[in-house]
Amino acid sequence: HVIAENVLRTKVVILGAGMTGITAAKTLHEEGVHDFVVVEARSELGELSSFAVPSQFALYQLLFCSSSGGRMQTFTLENGINVELGPNWIHGLGRLPSELNPIYSLAIKYNLTTVSSNAEDLETFDSSGKINMNKDLEEVSSAWERYLALAGHRLDNEKADLTARAGFSLSAFKPRNHLQEAAEYFLFDFTFGQPPEVTSFIGAANNNNYTRGYGFLVQQEAKEFLNASDSRLALNHVVTSITYSTEGVQIQTDKHLTIEADHAICTFSLGVLQNDDVKFYPPLPPWKQEAIYGTNMATYTKIFLRFNQSFWAESEFWLYADPKRRGYYPIWQPLDLPGFLPGSNTLLVTVTDTEARRIAKQSTEETRAEIMAVLRSMYGKDIPDPQEIVYKNWHSDPLFRGSYSNWGASYPFDVFRTLREPLYNRLWFAGEGTSTAFFGFLHACLKLPLSLKSTDGAYLEGQKAAKAVIETLQDHTTGEEYHHHYKEYSKNQDFNGFSELRSDSLNELRQLIRAGDKLVTNAKAAVN
Numbered sequence: 001h002v003i004a005e006n007v008l009r010t011k012v013v014i015l016g017a018g019m020t021g022i023t024a025a026k027t028l029h030e031e032g033v034h035d036f037v038v039v040e041a042r043s044e045l046g047e048l049s050s051f052a053v054p055s056q057f058a059l060y061q062l063l064f065c066s067s068s069g070g071r072m073q074t075f076t077l078e079n080g081i082n083v084e085l086g087p088n089w090i091h092g093l094g095r096l097p098s099e100l101n102p103i104y105s106l107a108i109k110y111n112l113t114t115v116s117s118n119a120e121d122l123e124t125f126d127s128s129g130k131i132n133m134n135k136d137l138e139e140v141s142s143a144w145e146r147y148l149a150l151a152g153h154r155l156d157n158e159k160a161d162l163t164a165r166a167g168f169s170l171s172a173f174k175p176r177n178h179l180q181e182a183a184e185y186f187l188f189d190f191t192f193g194q195p196p197e198v199t200s201f202i203g204a205a206n207n208n209n210y211t212r213g214y215g216f217l218v219q220q221e222a223k224e225f226l227n228a229s230d231s232r233l234a235l236n237h238v239v240t241s242i243t244y245s246t247e248g249v250q251i252q253t254d255k256h257l258t259i260e261a262d263h264a265i266c267t268f269s270l271g272v273l274q275n276d277d278v279k280f281y282p283p284l285p286p287w288k289q290e291a292i293y294g295t296n297m298a299t300y301t302k303i304f305l306r307f308n309q310s311f312w313a314e315s316e317f318w319l320y321a322d323p324k325r326r327g328y329y330p331i332w333q334p335l336d337l338p339g340f341l342p343g344s345n346t347l348l349v350t351v352t353d354t355e356a357r358r359i360a361k362q363s364t365e366e367t368r369a370e371i372m373a374v375l376r377s378m379y380g381k382d383i384p385d386p387q388e389i390v391y392k393n394w395h396s397d398p399l400f401r402g403s404y405s406n407w408g409a410s411y412p413f414d415v416f417r418t419l420r421e422p423l424y425n426r427l428w429f430a431g432e433g434t435s436t437a438f439f440g441f442l443h444a445c446l447k448l449p450l451s452l453k454s455t456d457g458a459y460l461e462g463q464k465a466a467k468a469v470i471e472t473l474q475d476h477t478t479g480e481e482y483h484h485h486y487k488e489y490s491k492n493q494d495f496n497g498f499s500e501l502r503s504d505s506l507n508e509l510r511q512l513i514r515a516g517d518k519l520v521t522n523a524k525a526a527v528n
């Protein structure tokens with residue numbers, strides 16, 4: 001690749017070695033395109049250091065493993081236990097053999113242990129101690145059923161999107177007290193990372209309809225074709241600028257490396273793009289900027305507390321309803337339960353959105369004091385202090401700027417497609433944020449009708465972009481949907497040219513919601 005000092009030349013440069021970047025590289029490799037370079041700011045490409053040390057759990061399935069790569073980051077506590085600072089949930093496995101969740105297939109391939117998790121195994125508290133919240137939890141979940149039906153109906157009738165808060169109100173759920181607020185948080189914010197006020201009514205229903213998953217195992221897959229000493233891997237290089245034209249792309253890094261390529265696949269998070277951490281030359285066109293700024297980047301912070309002994313209830317989840325503040329250290333998970341991390345004496349408490357951003361600005365000591373006050377209201381004054389507290393502030397990390405994307409309130413539905421859209425068929429965009437059904441997540445597990453193939457999950461976004469690049473390398477007139485829409489944009493770079501795209505997007509979304517409803521109905525029938 002080296003054509004001059006500090007200058008590389010390649011066919012395809014992949015920007016970022018998270019789930020999307022690795023999947024894109026693997027797809028190129030499998031399709032016979034070996035002339036690529038992967039650029040990553042961090043020092044590691046997902047090294048699955050050890051499968052022997054269990055780390056964490058998932059909502060329906062737990063994959064015991066330690067991993068890293070992109071947002072998948074592991075931290076080893078002082079007692080040697082690995083915990084995942086980033087994703088850990090798999091929502092749904094699919095069915096054997098052909099419709100299996102791709103990540104679950106990898107879990108089987110690498111012989112990982114998994115364990116089911118049960119969100120109904122829940123204890124509830126407020127500042128006065130244990131409290132019964134069954135009625136509140138039931139109310140919000142039956143409102144959620146109505147919410148989903150209303151969202152589908154809204155889309156079918158071509159009504160504009162609203163906020164998820166409006167969706168709840170229309171579904172006759174208006175949280176009246178801190179218990180109902182906490183119940184709503186458990187159902188909603190814990191998934192979307194943001195409150196109903198700033199989340200799309202229809203988007204939340206769309207995302208909810210699908211099973212989602214945890215995909216760290218792709219990092220292990222990467223080892224099959226890429227290792228740390230591979231010359232196609234530029235680790236520790238922060239991309240500072242991307243120059244693109246009809247002729248190709250040029251990437252500059254902070255180590256004064258220049259990479260010239262026919263194509264670039266940019267997999268940086270939406271947060272990174274929103275924050276202008278990377279300069280684009282020429283500046284991104286207005287429609288691309290609208291797509292980037294029009295999508296929310298949620299923050300979801302996991303705080304781990306290690307004690308010298310456990311003193312807590314053995315329920316998988318505890319929900320804390322703070323009387324004064326919604327989302328104040330609301331969801332707790334003891335990690336030392338059988339099948340999880342027995343003997344770890346570790347608790348996990350999760351905070352999101354404004355609380356996560358507030359905590360990012362204070363010292364760890366202040367966070368520890370706040371947490372212990374809450375924990376003492378649950379378990380009494382005599383409980384010990386933790387020996388270790390660990391959390392990562394995703395919001396302030398310049399390589400992520402948040403945890404995952406979320407469709408904002410009153411979302412313009414062409415945005416999820418325009419996010420994905422390439423520039424000049426040279427600079428391609430892929431990542432969790434470009435996925436229609438699985439934005440915010442690593443990958444998908446579902447059986448979609450063939451007509452909806454283009455809407456596969458986030459795990460496949462890298463694959464999809466790589467395939468489109470390969471098509472374009474082979475035949476400049478193809479590139480399928482990417483190319484088609486790009487032509488629309490080139491004709492008219494303002495928003496008038498988007499009507500076809502908008503109606504395509506709406507159709508795609510309608511079909512998704514219907515297919516999702518069917519999946520949910522089938523799943524319920526199977527359970528019954």
Ligand SMILES: Cc1cc2nc3c(=O)[nH]c(=O)nc-3n(C[C@H](O)[C@H](O)[C@H](O)COP(=O)(O)OP(=O)(O)OC[C@H]3O[C@@H](n4cnc5c(N)ncnc54)[C@H](O)[C@@H]3O)c2cc1C
Nearest residue numbers: 016018019020041070071086087088089213239403432442
């Ligand atoms: C706390 C948390 C919990 C989550 N929980 C779940 C879950 O339970 N289940 C689930 O499915 N998903 C979950 N997610 C979401 C999931 O982690 C993401 O959807 C997924 O990892 C995104 O992968 P990606 O490759 O698209 O992006 P990333 O992982 O962000 O990859 C992009 C890469 O680009 C690199 N990069 C950024 N800027 C530059 C630059 N200027 N130069 C060079 N390199 C750069 C980054 O270092 C990164 O490696 C969670 C995320 C977080 C943070």
